[in-house]
Amino acid sequence: MVFFLALRNIIKNKKDSAIITILIAVIIFLFFIGNSITQKADQNIRLSFNESLTGDVVLQRDGDVSMNLFGANTPVIDLLFSIPVLPAYNAVMDILSEEEDIAGITSQVSGMAVLDMLDVRDEVLLCGIDSATYFDLFPGIILEEGRFLQAGEYGAMLTAEQAQRIENFGSQRPEIGMQLLLTSGGTMGFKIREVPLVGVFRYQNPGQFMNKIIIIDPQTVRVLNSIQVAGFTDSNDISNDLLSFDIDDIFNDSFFIETENDDTEFSTDFLQQYLSESSPAAGGEETGGDWHFIIMRLKKGISVNSFISSLNQKVSQYGVTAVNWRIAAGNFATLVLLVQVLFNTGIFLVSVVGVIAIINILFISIFRRIREIGTLRAIGASSVYIRSLIYVENLIISLIAGVIGVLGGFLFLRWINSMRFNISNELIAGILNGSVLYIEFVPYTAIYSFFAAVFLGLIASVYPVETAVKLEPVVAVRRG
Secondary structure, three states: OHHHHHHHHHHHOHHHHHHHHHHHHHHHHHHHHHHHHHHHHHHHHHHHHHOOOOOOEEEEEOOOOOEEOOEEOOHHHHOOOOOOOOOOHHHHHHHHOOOOOEEEEEEEEEEEEEEEEOOEEEEEEEEEEOHHHHHHHOOOEEEEEEOOOOOOOOOEEEEHHHHHHHHHHOOOOOOOOOEEEEEEEEOOEEEEEEEEEEEEEEEOOOOOOHHHEEEEOHHHHHHHHOOOOOOOOOOHHHHHHHHHOOHHHHHOHHHHHHHOOOOOOOOHHHHHHHHHHHOOOOOOOOOOOOOOEEEEEEOOOOOHHHHHHHHHHHHHHHOEEEEEHHHHHOHHHHHHHHHHHHHHHHHHHHHHHHHHHHHHHHHHHHHHOHHHHHHHHHOOOOHHHHHHHHHHHHHHHHHHHHHHHHHHHHHHHHHHHHHOOEOOOHHHHHHOOOOEOOOOOOHHHHHHHHHHHHHHHHHOOHHHHHHHHOOOHHHHHHHO
16 A cells, blocks of 8 residues: 555656656766776786785785785885895794695795896896795686796796787797896895796786786795895804805806996905805705795685684784785785775765755655645554655655666666777776776676665655654644
């Protein structure tokens, strides 16, 4: 009975009902389109990093600076920031070995260098990996040429984009077995390493900066970063090595490549550094602290946030902290989340304005029907009945508006996709996972949008309804 009476009132007051429907439908249309874009972009980025680079959880050294896998997340200090090695690596790995929720685990040491190959020079990101476990952890790494880097092997792998760039601007396409010349600078001068090319790969869902990554053996990265693989347990070991060191080695080719810099003066400290890198003391205790990150993938159905919270309680005493994939991926991954938050904040403000407009329309509509409400109250209709009647009316309007908004958004997405707009901006193309604009329909976004329409309609009804039911029947009839 209430439903049919509410439907009759909607038809009777079709002008006000149409305005409310249009207002809600426009808000839901914008909400649906915006979140379809941002949520799909967020899914693409998560898939890119989760299956190719960051996994679900990354362990890094605890500190005041938020870090990603290749530097600081604060752009102001990123160029001056040096990634610290993990302390108590072996102790932490023992803890992780007892975690049943981990599906796979690997380690990484990161760096930056300048690549010279076939007359092409480019800045690259070095991903020094544990080859025995790395490729099993990341199914998003697809081999194009050659083979994957093997455990204990000295070599490197280029992305297909890097190989194409070298072919376009160099003399030929890189071939397996060719040498990559890597140069890095530091406070002690610069270091140069040559490594053979063992393979060319691509990421199944490449992110913004992933085409600059070189997968390489970890020892090369450590040398370029001046990281000691083993710590000396006794400072006298250095002096012993100095006494036993052949002075002729200072002038041979291997030493000269390490230290060739006109601005660098020979000194005892400089020689000690060379010894620590090229000839660790016999009997030095291996601490395992020569990795920057431990990367984990969790079993399906495991809550990442709950796992991180639990793990941090166990490893915090070692100066290590666990972060999620978004922090480990860096600013590129957080950009989409920021855009989504900003967009929904804007939609919220638009919704507030819309709700105020709907409240005013409902007030006018209700006061036009004040005599009808008073008559219903006079013949025995309770406040609950009056509330139910008006709420059902606005619920029907909201449902219709929700359907119109979502359906309009769906048709708009179909039209956009059919136009096949080209995306020239690399950042946007990386976020949307393609150079052609294509926005997929996300079912749960449509569901959220539909319920948002219902919420808007009902929340806007509260104040006008409560005002209407507070009127005494006699007063309501007189005012009508």
